[in-house]
Amino acid sequence: MSDLDDIDLQPEDFESSVPLKKVPYGDVFEASRAGDVDRLRYLLESGVNVNARDRWDSVALYYACLAGHLDAARMLLECGAICSEHTFDGDRCHYAALNLKVRKLLKAFEARPPPLAPLQAALRDTFLGCSANAYGYTAEQNSDAPYSLVPGNSANGATSTSHFPPDVVFYVQGRPVEAHRVILSARSPFFKKKFQMEWKDRKEIRFSREKLSYPALYSLIHFFYSDRLEIAVDDMEDLVRICKVCKCESLQILLEKELIHQRYAEYKALRDIDNSQKRFILQGLSLPDQDRLSTALHHMLQISLANSKREWNLESDVDGLVSIVGSAQMIDFENDLADVCVKVEEKIFRCHQVILAARSEYFKARLSRMKDFLEGSNGLPDNTFLCLEEHDLSMGAFEKMIEYMYTDGLKDIDPDQAEELFDAASRYLLFPLKRAVADALLPHLEMxxxxxxxxxxxxxxxxxxxxxxxxxxxxxxxxxxxxxxxxxxxxxxxxxxxxxxxxxxxxxxxxxxxxxxxxxxxxxxxxxxxxxxxxxxxxxxxxxxxxxxxxxxxxxxxxxxxxxxxxxxxxxx
Known part of the structure; x- marks a missing residue:
């Protein structure tokens, strides 16, 4: 309750304003309307879209606010329900709120967006750790702030070293956006194709089109990393055009629907009175599962593991008739954009430095030291892979560990691997892995x-x-x-x-x-x-x-x- 102390809410306020009833087979809308928090918790943990709309174009949060179920409303908000004022869904919830306490709860969560999951939070920190992006985020939150930043330097002139460095920089309207190829390729077919062809060896990409908006492109790339879109309402039309080019169809459809709602939003008629900047926030849970960050990275991981298996088979050819150098043309390694090899026992895993460094402080420190070493090496080709070798770890455990690092979850687990994974979580400073192993292990413990x-x-x-x-x-x-x-x-x-x-x-x-x-x-x-x-x-x-x-x-x-x-x-x- 500490986060809500300043809005004068007491524990007893979270008791429903109307008698509760159970809807054991109800959907998320019925559970919210009835205040059945047990059913609601089950549905949300099962992956139900918290911002889905029913046939009356209403979201679950609207029904919870309408009925005055403060506990149900808080559960929905903590799972990412949209409540921002001056958006279609947010305004409906504010206007439909049964009492002042529900409105205060909405205002509190509007000022404090729900926390990101570990994967999204880690990659968002990596994105904002790039100095140009960190300054750009501050400037976007305060549009009146002047922009004066030398690429690669922080706002105070000091070079940032606490993040994993980007491998590509976009210049839009003279302003840089730093990024990592594997993230953009995983999220957008447009970027994937460009990095395979025209932009394959380019470190800097400059856009000259006047119609391309820096705030819109920045917000989209930030969304690719965090699965959370934050953009000014005035920039949404520009973002729709960029989504169309980048082939982000699900996001484009949602933004087009929201633009329709915005045209009829009441605040449009009050511009002479209230000219403050209105912002739109969208959680990744509003998208279909196949268009979310974890699914995109899981697909990239599957390609890397498939290439790892083929590369391993080539290296282990007992007759020595095939070598990995001579067979480079036989395997399409460009599709996975891997830039580091990790050898565990006798197998080599192709991975991506930015993912390993974002999820594990151990890998961040080790990779940064190896890059410093390679910078002082002469005679090495530019595409030299970094190679790590890990000891006292089985191939199966490492594969499960990187599955979690890329997807934030484990689909299944061999109970015999659990102890090794608990130990690996401690050794590699990947403590949230313990909870993922526990979630996968609990069904086994019941028997x-x-x-x-x-x-x-x-x-x-x-x-x-x-x-x-x-x-x-x-x-x-x-x-x-x-x-x-x-x-x-x-x-x-x-x-x-x-x-x-x-x-x-x-x-x-x-x-x-x-x-x-x-x-x-x-x-x-x-x-x-x-x-x-x-x-x-x-x-x-x-x-x-x-x-x-x-x-x-x-x-x-x-x-x-x-x-x-x-x-x-x-x-x-």
Whole structure:
């Protein structure tokens, strides 16, 4: 609630203004109208377009605001629902809001757009890390700011070194936009074709057409990186023309529809009174799945992996009749725009430096040092690939790791790979990977026996994977007697600190330097006791007595485990 404290909202305000009802089979519009947050959460997590329109041209947020469901409205806003005033959807929600508190919630989220997913946030930081783009973004937010920037330098004259450098610069109306070829090629067939032909070896591209608008092109390229479009309403017509050229058909259709709504927007009649710049914000979730950033990069990754396999087969030719140099013409390596090779075990993976550097501080540091080394090398061709070699990592685990780096998700996972991926997430400073592995692993955990669940609890606690840790604790608390009869559970108790509530007896340490410590995560048995008390629905005045009974039960199980361990030792001796 800290983000909303300044608009005078209390927790009780998020109770619906009308009686709730359940719509277990309803769509996103029915769930929003009814205030069924459980159904709404399920639909949004399943990938439903939060800004989809029904046959009456209304979005889900409109129905939540109309009915006064503050909790449902907040959930939709956090998932990227459009609420900006002076847009068709935003104005309808503001005008339809049941009360002032709903309007205050809309205003709060209009000033604070929903956070980007890790992939989009990382690539947006890479885009804005380019000094010309960072200054351009500031200038676009403040259109009255003068533009004076030397390409490659920051606004104060200092060269930016904290970002991954671009490999192409566009000049529009004398102003630079820095970018990376692989991102533009993945998002636009127009750019992909140009980089394969006319712009193949060009580092700078200058546009002379007067009709080409710098704000429109800048906003489009920013969208390619972040899946979030932010543009002034006055520049939208220029952007539609650019989308048509770049073959961004889905985005073009949405913008054309919004332009129709803008022509009838009420603020058009108030220009003499309110001449402030109106901006339009569009989330990538409004586009079909095949036109989103993660899907585009996944397609690029598939091409790179296919080329990697073919290149590996050529290199491993036992007869030596085929070499990778002699076979360069046999394989179309230009389509994947790969610029770095990573060797894991005996396989070579073709990857893209900007993706690896954006997602992992480890790769950013290592690639930047290798580039500095190559800059001082003479006699090397310009197209020399950087080559990295990673040790103590299997080919399968690395392939899953780059799948996450390119797509922000994992479609499926072998449970035997989970521990290696948890370790890789720590080693490569890719901590969000742990949650992606946990999401893919949870369906498997629902079918494992209690003995195996004990293993996953220890593993998740060791690596700080909170989602699996919580799942295991919940399962053990709800089925405590069943676990108490399990030999592995009793043996596990001997490896854990006793339940005490003392925060000094933590079982979890940071996974790696720079990892955040979760201070709410403490002693495993303390947490298990709390889960058990919740499952038993112990009354407040009986919690101390119930906790004491739980501790005595644990003591008995530990004593039994000691006897079992001693018996095993006696048998082996």
């Amino acid at each position: 494992v026996p209690p003995a195996e669940l004990c293993h996953w609890l220890i593993l998740s606690d060791m690596y700080g994977v909170l989602k699996i840790r919580e799942y295991c604790l919940d399962a053990m608390a709800c089925n405590f007697e069943m676990f108490a009869e399990t030999l592995e559970f009793r043996a596990m108790l001997l490896t854990l600190p006793p339940p005490s509530g003392d925060s000094t007896l933590r079982t979890t340490a940071p996974s790696a330097p720079g990892a955040e410590m979760n201070t709410a995560e403490g002693n495993l048995l303390d947490d298990l006791r709390e889960k058990w008390l919740e499952a038993e629905a112990a009354e407040l005045d009986e919690r101390d007595e119930s906790a004491l009974l739980f501790d005595k039960r644990l003591e008995m199980l530990m004593h039994l485990a000691e006897q079992e361990r001693s018996g095993v030792l006696d048998d082996t001796s």
